Amino acid sequence: MDKRSQNKIKKINDLLVERFGVPPRNKKLPDPVEMTVGTILSQNTNDNNSYKAFQNLKKKFKIWNDVANASLNDIEKEIKVAGLGKQKAAAIKNFLNGLLEREKKISLNFIKKIDEFPAIEELTSFKGIGVKTASCVLLFSLGRNICPVDTHVFRTVNRIGIVKASDRDKTFFLLNENFPEGIAHSFHTNLIRLGREICKPKNPSCGVCPLKKICNYEEKNLDNKKSTSEKSFMLLDNI
Ligand code: SF4
Structure with a gap:
């Protein structure tokens, strides 16, 4: 991943943290x-x-x-x-x-x-x-700086234009080559939330999306200002 893509990931992370906050993390990592x-x-x-x-x-x-x-x-x-x-x-x-x-x-x-x-x-x-x-x-x-690619991360990073890949595993390897230090947990978790609440598979709510200015998705749906942010999201649901 080149410097430009790394900077884009950092920017996206900042915008997502601004919207959703820093996702909580257990002090004691699971076995x-x-x-x-x-x-x-x-x-x-x-x-x-x-x-x-x-x-x-x-x-x-x-x-x-x-x-x-x-x-x-x-x-x-x-x-x-x-x-x-x-x-x-x-x-x-x-x-x-x-x-x-x-x-x-x-x-x-x-x-x-x-x-x-x-x-x-x-x-x-x-x-x-x-x-x-x-x-x-x-x-x-293990607390590694790795961003898993589930269905939401796959859809959003490809829409935004951080990578262009045809499946989740290819996306994973492209995305995680020189991933910016220290932000994988926050980026991954908030991107799943974005995918569930705003950047849904059909009719994404681009009008309320914190990434709308830097997203390259050609079919941006800027009229749609509805989101489902009230819905709780669960970390490992359907990943
Ligand atoms: S602007 Fe639209 S397509 Fe781009 S990330 Fe946001 S919701 Fe998804």
């Missing part, structure tokens, strides 16, 4: 294994359902080794509320057993010593873990 399982469960569902599935899993199995040894059916039973039970059970079991095979324990501590892109490569080497899940683990659990 990376828990984060990985939680993010797998969050795919294509909402926060409530993925939270319930995660709680069911923890209640039933107590420790991750028990999940690793459980049958796919037993895992699926506990997480079915989050949908895609078979697929998610397989991804979770495969991830936990992969860690046991590699590290002899269920821990992602080895990732802490690895740079961002190689760490993404390590995490995505587990079948069922994609770039988005891996990048969420790096940002939210």
